[in-house]
Amino acid sequence: MRVxxxxxxxQCRDLARMRFKAASLALAFLASVWMASSIRAEESAGVLPSxxxxxxxxxxxxxxxxxxxxxxxxxRSGSLLVxxxxxxxxxxxxxxxxxxxxxxxxxxxxxHVVQAKDGYRVSAGAAGMLPSGRLVxxxxxxxxxxxTVEHVREEPAGVHHYRWSGYHRxxxxxxxxxxxxxxxxxxxxxxxxxxxxxxxxxxxxxxADGAVWLPVYGPSxxxxxxxxxxxxxxxxxxxxxxxxxxxxxxxxxxxxxxxxYGPGDVTVLPDGRWLGLLQGNHRGLGDxxxxxxCRTISSDAGRTWSVxxxxxLNHGTSTxxxxxxxxxxxxxxxxxxRGIHFTVGTNAGEDWLYQDQVWWCIWYxxxxxxxxxxxxxxxxxxxxxxxxxxxxxxxxQVRSQVIRRATGPTPETKRPTVEKRNLQAKWHxxxxxxxPHIPDAPAGxxxxxxxxxxxxxxxxxxxxGSKKADTAYGFAPTGVCALRSAKITGPWKKIADxxxxxxxGGLFDTGTGAxxxxxxxxxxxxxxxxxxxxxxxxxxxxxxxxxxxxTWRTIGSMARITGLxxxxxxxxxxxxxxxxLIFPMQRPFHGESKQHPLFYVRSRDRGETWSxxxxxxxxxxxxxxxxxxxxxADLRETSLAVLNDNDWLGIFRESRGTQSPENAERGPLSMxxxxxxxxxxxxxxxxxxxxxxxxxxxxxxxxxxxxxxxFRDDNLASVWISYDKGVSxxxxxxxxxxxxxxxxxxxxxxxxxxxxxIIRVLDDNTVAVIxxxxxxxxxxxxxxxxxxxxxxxxxxxxxxxxSRTAALP
Numbered sequence: 001m002r003v004x005x006x007x008x009x010x011q012c013r014d015l016a017r018m019r020f021k022a023a024s025l026a027l028a029f030l031a032s033v034w035m036a037s038s039i040r041a042e043e044s045a046g047v048l049p050s051x052x053x054x055x056x057x058x059x060x061x062x063x064x065x066x067x068x069x070x071x072x073x074x075x076r077s078g079s080l081l082v083x084x085x086x087x088x089x090x091x092x093x094x095x096x097x098x099x100x101x102x103x104x105x106x107x108x109x110x111x112h113v114v115q116a117k118d119g120y121r122v123s124a125g126a127a128g129m130l131p132s133g134r135l136v137x138x139x140x141x142x143x144x145x146x147x148t149v150e151h152v153r154e155e156p157a158g159v160h161h162y163r164w165s166g167y168h169r170x171x172x173x174x175x176x177x178x179x180x181x182x183x184x185x186x187x188x189x190x191x192x193x194x195x196x197x198x199x200x201x202x203x204x205x206x207x208a209d210g211a212v213w214l215p216v217y218g219p220s221x222x223x224x225x226x227x228x229x230x231x232x233x234x235x236x237x238x239x240x241x242x243x244x245x246x247x248x249x250x251x252x253x254x255x256x257x258x259x260x261y262g263p264g265d266v267t268v269l270p271d272g273r274w275l276g277l278l279q280g281n282h283r284g285l286g287d288x289x290x291x292x293x294c295r296t297i298s299s300d301a302g303r304t305w306s307v308x309x310x311x312x313l314n315h316g317t318s319t320x321x322x323x324x325x326x327x328x329x330x331x332x333x334x335x336x337x338r339g340i341h342f343t344v345g346t347n348a349g350e351d352w353l354y355q356d357q358v359w360w361c362i363w364y365x366x367x368x369x370x371x372x373x374x375x376x377x378x379x380x381x382x383x384x385x386x387x388x389x390x391x392x393x394x395x396x397q398v399r400s401q402v403i404r405r406a407t408g409p410t411p412e413t414k415r416p417t418v419e420k421r422n423l424q425a426k427w428h429x430x431x432x433x434x435x436p437h438i439p440d441a442p443a444g445x446x447x448x449x450x451x452x453x454x455x456x457x458x459x460x461x462x463x464x465g466s467k468k469a470d471t472a473y474g475f476a477p478t479g480v481c482a483l484r485s486a487k488i489t490g491p492w493k494k495i496a497d498x499x500x501x502x503x504x505g506g507l508f509d510t511g512t513g514a515x516x517x518x519x520x521x522x523x524x525x526x527x528x529x530x531x532x533x534x535x536x537x538x539x540x541x542x543x544x545x546x547x548x549x550x551t552w553r554t555i556g557s558m559a560r561i562t563g564l565x566x567x568x569x570x571x572x573x574x575x576x577x578x579x580x581l582i583f584p585m586q587r588p589f590h591g592e593s594k595q596h597p598l599f600y601v602r603s604r605d606r607g608e609t610w611s612x613x614x615x616x617x618x619x620x621x622x623x624x625x626x627x628x629x630x631x632x633a634d635l636r637e638t639s640l641a642v643l644n645d646n647d648w649l650g651i652f653r654e655s656r657g658t659q660s661p662e663n664a665e666r667g668p669l670s671m672x673x674x675x676x677x678x679x680x681x682x683x684x685x686x687x688x689x690x691x692x693x694x695x696x697x698x699x700x701x702x703x704x705x706x707x708x709x710x711f712r713d714d715n716l717a718s719v720w721i722s723y724d725k726g727v728s729x730x731x732x733x734x735x736x737x738x739x740x741x742x743x744x745x746x747x748x749x750x751x752x753x754x755x756x757x758i759i760r761v762l763d764d765n766t767v768a769v770i771x772x773x774x775x776x777x778x779x780x781x782x783x784x785x786x787x788x789x790x791x792x793x794x795x796x797x798x799x800x801x802x803s804r805t806a807a808l809p
Contacts, residue, residue, distance in 0.1 A: 051328075051344075051690065053626035054358050054383075055402045056659050060097045060106040063389040063397035064088065067095070068368065070384040070398045071124045071203075072375040075181040076133030080375070082106070082384055083113065083124040083137055084398050092121040094139055096182060103382050103400045113176055113185050116141050122174070125201025125263070126214060135178040136241050137185065138201035138214055142171035147228065149287045158431025158800070162286040164258070167228040171198035171218060177241050188242055195233050195246030197221060202232070202263035203318055203373070205241075208274075209301040212237040214244060215276075217262025220252060229253035229260035232278050234302060250276055250305050251296055258284030261294065261308060265319045267330070274298040275348050277317040277332060278308055290716055290734055293317055293332065295349045312343065312352060312732035313716070320376040325405075328353060333372035333383055336714040338363045339667055340372050340385050341693060342403070351728035354676075354690035358383050358401055361667035363715050367393040380404035390666060406625050427706060427721055427767065427801045429733045433489055435796040438462055440494035443477055447756040447796050448519035448571065450770050454526060458485050459549050461498065461520070461530075469508070477507045482549035488798055496550045501543065503557060505535030518570035519758060524579055527606055531558070531570030531583075538566040540585060544607060555607055558585065562601060562613045571758075572639045572698065580604045582683075584640045584650075587613070597635045598652055600683070616686050617652055617677055627657030630670035641699045641707060649726045650677035651691065651699045651709055674711055676726060694718060699726075700759035702767055704803065710735065710757040710769050717754025717771050719801075735769040735799035753797075767801040 060082045061067045070084035080099040085092055093116065096109035116122035126138040147166030154160050175188040192199045196218025205214050214235040219225040236247035253260045264278030280292035294308035316334035327346045334341055340358040345351060358372075367388025375382040381403045389395040435445065441462020450460040462483045469476035480500070485492040500506060518531035518540070528545040530552065540558040545551060558567050568586040575581055584600040598617040601610040619633045637653040654675050658668035676691040694711035702708055707722040709729075717736035720729045736753035755772035762768055 051326075051406060052356060052403050053406050054659060055104075055404070057359060057387070057399040057401050058099075058104055058106060059397050060084075060099070060103075060384060060400045061086075061095060061108060061398040063392070063395035066368075066396050067398050068386045068396055069123050069371040070386060071127040071137075071373050072382055072384045072400075073127035073129055073135060073137070073182075074375065074377075075129065075135060077181050079181065080382065081127075081135070081182045082398060082400065083127060084386070085121065085123050086112070087121070090118070092116040094122055094124050094137075097398070098182070099400070102377060103402050106400070109182075113137060114139055114141075114174060119143060120170075123200070125216075126203050126205050128205030130205075130207050130212060130240060132240060133179070134241060135182055136188075136205040136212070136214070137176045137178070138205060139174045139176070140171045140200040141174060142169065142198070142200065144169040147226070151286070156431060158433050160286065161284055162258075164228045164283045164287075165226055167226055169198045169219070169225055171196075171200050173199040173201060173216065173235075173244075175201075175214070175241070175244055188237075188244060190235070191243075191245040192216070192235070193246060195220075195235070195249075196230065198225065199246075200263065203265035204267070206266070206268060208268050210238075212241050213247075213266070213302070215250070215264065215266045216246075217264065219260075220249075224253050224255070224260070227255075227258070228281075228283055229255065229258070230262045230281075231260070232262045232264050232276070234266070248303075250298075250302075251278060251294075251308050258282070263317065265317045266302070267319045267321065269329075269348055270321065271348075272299075272301075273348055274302045275319070275330070276305065276308070277311075277319050277349060279315075279317055280308060280310060285737060289737055291315060293334075297348055310731060311349065312720075313713075313718070313734055314343065315370060316372045318372060318374045320374045320381055323405075331374060331381060331403075333358075333374040333385075335370035335372045335385065336363075338365075338669075338671060338693075338714050339369060340383065340387075340401075342372075342374070342381075342383070346728065351724070351730060352732075353728055355693050356673075356690065357671055357693060358385075358403065359387070359399075359667050360669045360671040362664040362669060365665045365667075367666075368396045377402070388666070426723070426804050427702065427708070428804060429719075429735065430800045430802045432735065432737070432797060432799040435488070435798065436490045436492070438483060438490070438492045440464070440492065441481060441483055445483070445796055447770060447772055448758045449530070450758075450796060450798070451520060451522060451760055452762055452768070453548055454522060454524075455548065456486075457548075458488050459483065459520075459528075460492075462492075462494070463507075464497075480507065484549070498552060500532065501541055501554050503534065503539070503541045503554070504532050508535040519572055521573040521575070523575055523581070523606055525606060529573050529581075529607055531573070533568075533570065537568065538588075540567050540570045542570075542583075542607065558583075558601075558610075561610050562599075564613060569636060569638065571637065574640055574642055576642055579606075581607055582640060582642065583610070584638050586636050586638060587615070598638050598650075600640060614683065616650060616679070616683065617675075617688065619654070624656050627659060627670075629660055630658035630662045630668070631655045632657040632670065637696055639698045641701045643701045643705075643707070643725055646680055646682055647725060648679040648683050649699055649701075649707060650679075650686065651675070651697045651711075652677070653695055653697065674709075676709075678726065692718070692720065694754075696754075696756055698758050700761060700767075702761065703764040708759055708767065708769075708801075710754075710759055710771070712754035712757065712771070715753070717757065717769075719769055719799075733801075735801075736771060736797055765803045769799045769801065771797055771799075 066087040086095045093112040097106045099106045120143045122141045145168040152161045176185040198218045217232045231252040233249040234247045235244045237244045251261045260281040261278040267275045276296040280294035290313045292310045293314045296305045296308045314334040318333040329346045332343045339360040343355045372385045384400045386396045443463035443466040445462045463477035465478035466475045480498045481494045482496045483492045521529045532541045542555040581603040599613040599615045634655045641649045653672045655670045674691040677686045677688045694713040697711035699709045707726045710719045719733045722729045757771035760768045
């Protein structure tokens with residue numbers, strides 16, 4: 001792209017010099033091609049062996065009205081029982097269903113176990129079978145009144161604090177026993193003195209250390225009740241469940257930080273330790289904040305417990321132990337707005353490996369879904385949950401699905417051994433800001449162009465206006481400019497208008513994922529790189545600026561440079577310590593062509609010349625076991641991170657297919673997955689593994705050796721951090737948590753938060769994650785004749801992460 005005129009006399013005078021330079025560049029390009037041929041990636045396995053295969057759903061309890069929050073238990077005879085709350089008008093009762101064939105078919109039991117009194121509801125909280133064969137079903141009869149959530153202060157800048165007050169909850173624990181496989185039930189005696197003042201049962205009843213244990217949660221006094229706080233403790237029975245008394249607390253509410261715990265699950269691990277995975281409710285962060293799964297561990301048979309630590313974001317904590325293959329030790333069931341999923345972990349919940357789905361639909365689909373509980377079977381895991389009725393969305397039914405190990409090729413059982421970094425290298429989520437309205441760019445900014453210059457100022461591109469157009473979102477920008485500010489919070493000023501190179505074909509879309517413009521990057525020399533997607537989506541035009549965005553020049557067409565018929569996407573350019581560049585892109589996949597769709601190119605001269613394409617991930621078109629329907633074999637949205645001279649990490653999006661024909665509103669839906677890939681030989685060969693549930697990823701090596709991955713996860717933003725080079729992941733955050741009203745992220749008229757995220761390393765102690773907050777409808781200046789559709793972009797948000805040794809500003 002040239003924005004300066006060049007006089008004809010100057011062109012004539014420099015013609016010989018330009019010809020000599022062109023010849024030199026051609027020789028350099030041939031040399032780079034020779035270099036690439038010597039390091040071309042070998043054929044790397046691109047289709048991952050299926051780890052788990054999920055059966056089609058079976059209806060355990062049909063939807064006469066509302067049937068929600070199921071628990072499952074195995075009986076002495078081997079049959080399965082599911083208990084759930086049945087809500088009909090003003091009545092609430094616990095009903096049962098039985099399966100004699102491991103969850104394939106179910107028969108509703110007559111009658112109910114317990115019915116709530118007027119004005120109350122009753123929930124099935126926990127269940128278990130004792131060694132004697134006795135069944136224990138713990139319920140709680142409850143009533144609650146919502147309070148208010150108010151914003152208290154912003155301290156320091158970008159960090160918001162809230163106060164919850166006026167909440168009321170009453171809850172009575174009710175425990176029932178059965179010695180005839182659940183055909184009849186009798187009430188046990190309970191004494192909750194010293195425990196929660198409003199006691200609720202949670203997850204699993206188990207026998208250990210000579211007693212029977214029932215985890216419970218609730219507030220410890222009226223002050224915690226008023227603030228919507230709760231803690232988790234244990235009920236104990238010494239007479240095979242006939243009577244129960246509160247034993248002790250596992251984790252009380254942290255009133256100093258406004259964090260409550262519960263519900264949750266307690267699991268006795270094969271090594272004898274007790275693992276508690278508790279829902280952490282960070283009330284001080286507001287009512288938009290997602291619940292955390294917090295880990296606490298006991299090494300003395302549940303007597304004392306570690307302080308709960310945040311691990312990942314999840315509704316649901318139901319936990320089962322696995323067989324340990326490939327280091328997979330535990331599975332945790334959960335749910336999000338899209339549907340039902342599970343997370344696989346190791347090392348007693350300290351490290352997390354990957355996530356997978358059970359049943360999925362479009363994220364804004366109507367209906368009630370959730371309540372996931374897991375039950376270990378002889379062969380596999382039973383997942384029970386509630387889901388909207390197929391015909392009437394006002395009703396819910398209880399479903400079951402069996403999750404089994406795949407029967408086909410299995411992953412290698414040995415994981416790379418990497419020593420975790422010192423705890424002092426940990427990163428924490430700090431302050432966040434939204435980019436303010438910029439008068440010079442009223443139609444918004446391309447998210448991935450926002451960065452901090454090495455000279456200290458912030459820069460981005462902006463759209464100067466919009467017009468109605470035949471694009472994915474119905475509008476397109478009228479022009480682009482470069483913007484600059486000394487501070488992220490502004491004021492922002494235009495420094496130059498930027499004409500598009502003729503090869504681009506004009507501005508065509510401002511929608512999420514359009515790639516116009518792409519991700520802007522600054523080289524250590526100060527040069528800015530800006531890849532531009534052509535309007536026909538078949539090429540990337542690479543441009544650069546050597547004066548911090550005031551003027552721009554064109555390097556060329558990446559399709560022509562690589563010799564490929566077409567290239568897509570330009571989400572990342574990585575600079576190595578030696579100043580060389582790595583530029584990942586996508587080669588469009590065509591049916592049975594067997595072409596690798598993901599590749600990268602290298603440059604050693606600040607982007608003037610590039611190597612031949614080096615392919616690193618492929619999909620030959622083989623379907624996954626158990627997923628014969630839906631879209632698949634589509635790899636895209638890629639990012640790379642170089643950890644050192646040998647180790648690289650890659651992340652990319654993949655569609656895997658579905659168990660039955662796709663149905664976006666009811667499920668199943670081939671929700672895109674994020675796969676991880678690793679190279680230990682400087683990008684030559686790769687091995688892939690399952691990763692996360694989401695889209696639009698970025699991955700980055702952080703100072704001190706940690707790795708960060710970010711993406712749009714369901715209807716929230718997501719950041720995972722690894723301290724062992726991406727072999728496992730230690731903590732997840734939501735970088736788009738801001739002071740929004742309840743339900744703001746769930747509006748169906750805009751994109752959810754977290755779109756188009758990019759990680760910017762600012763210094764050794766500071767990292768910024770920049771993404772679409774997804775909260776404000778549009779956030780764009782739209783043409784007057786534009787008719788709104790379902791999807792818009794929101795404001796741009798900047799979330800800072802700081803190392804533990806770094807001081808806040």
